[in-house]
Amino acid sequence: AQTVTQSQPEMSVQEAETVTLSCTYDTSESNYYLFWYKQPPSRQMILVIRQEAYKQQNATENRFSVNFQKAAKSFSLKISDSQLGDTAMYFCAFMKHAPKTEYGNKLVFGAGTILRVKS
C-alpha cells in the first residue's frame, strides 16, 4: 500500500516571500502520479499542480512549482511571491498508474500542511 507523509503540520510565510512545503511518499510502483491540492477556508478542494513520475522535468504552474526527486521519493511544493489568497491547507496526494482493465484512479492523501500567509 502507498503512504504519503507531510511532516509540517503548520507553516507561515510573509506576503511576497517564498515557501516550500514538504512531502514524501512510499511506494513500490514505478509508474505513478503526484498531486498537490489546496483547501482554503471555504473547504473547496482545488488542484494546484500535477507531476507524472516518468517525467524528469519538474512541473510548474505560474507561482507554483515542484521539486520531484524520484529516487528519494520526495515531492515538495514551492510557492513564490506568496499572496494572502494562498492561505489554505495543502495536501500532497499519490495515484498509481492503473491500466484500463483495472479498478484504479484512487488518490492517497497526506495529512496536510496548514499554510498561513501574513501581511
Add this chain to the structure above:
Amino acid sequence: DGGITQSPKYLFRKEGQNVTLSCEQNLNHDAMYWYRQDPGQGLRLIYYSQIVNDFQKGDIAEGYSVSREKKESFPLTVTSAQKNPTAFYLCASSPGRRLPSGANVLTFGAGSRLTVL
C-alpha cells in the same frame, strides 16, 4: 456550469439513525468517490465507483454504504454501525477509465459536515 453538488451542507444526526448524503455531478464523469476528512488525518477513501451499478470499498468502508444507479449520482449512507461518524465528507468525480490515469484529475464538491448529537 459543470460541477459537483453535495447536499446537505450541514447535517445533524442522533445516535442510531441512518443518514444519506447526496452527491450529484453534471461533468459526464464515469468515476465517483467519497472521502472522509478528519483533523490531522487528511482525506481517507470510503467508497469509489468507476461505472454505473458497480463500486468498490475504500480504506474505511465499514459502517457506510453506497449505490450507483445513475451516472450522475453517488449517494452515501452513514449507518448506525459507523462508530464515529462526525466528520467532513467530500464527494469527487473524475473522467474514469476513458482516460489514462494521469489525466484522471479529481474534481471535488464543497463537502457535507455531519455531526452526531
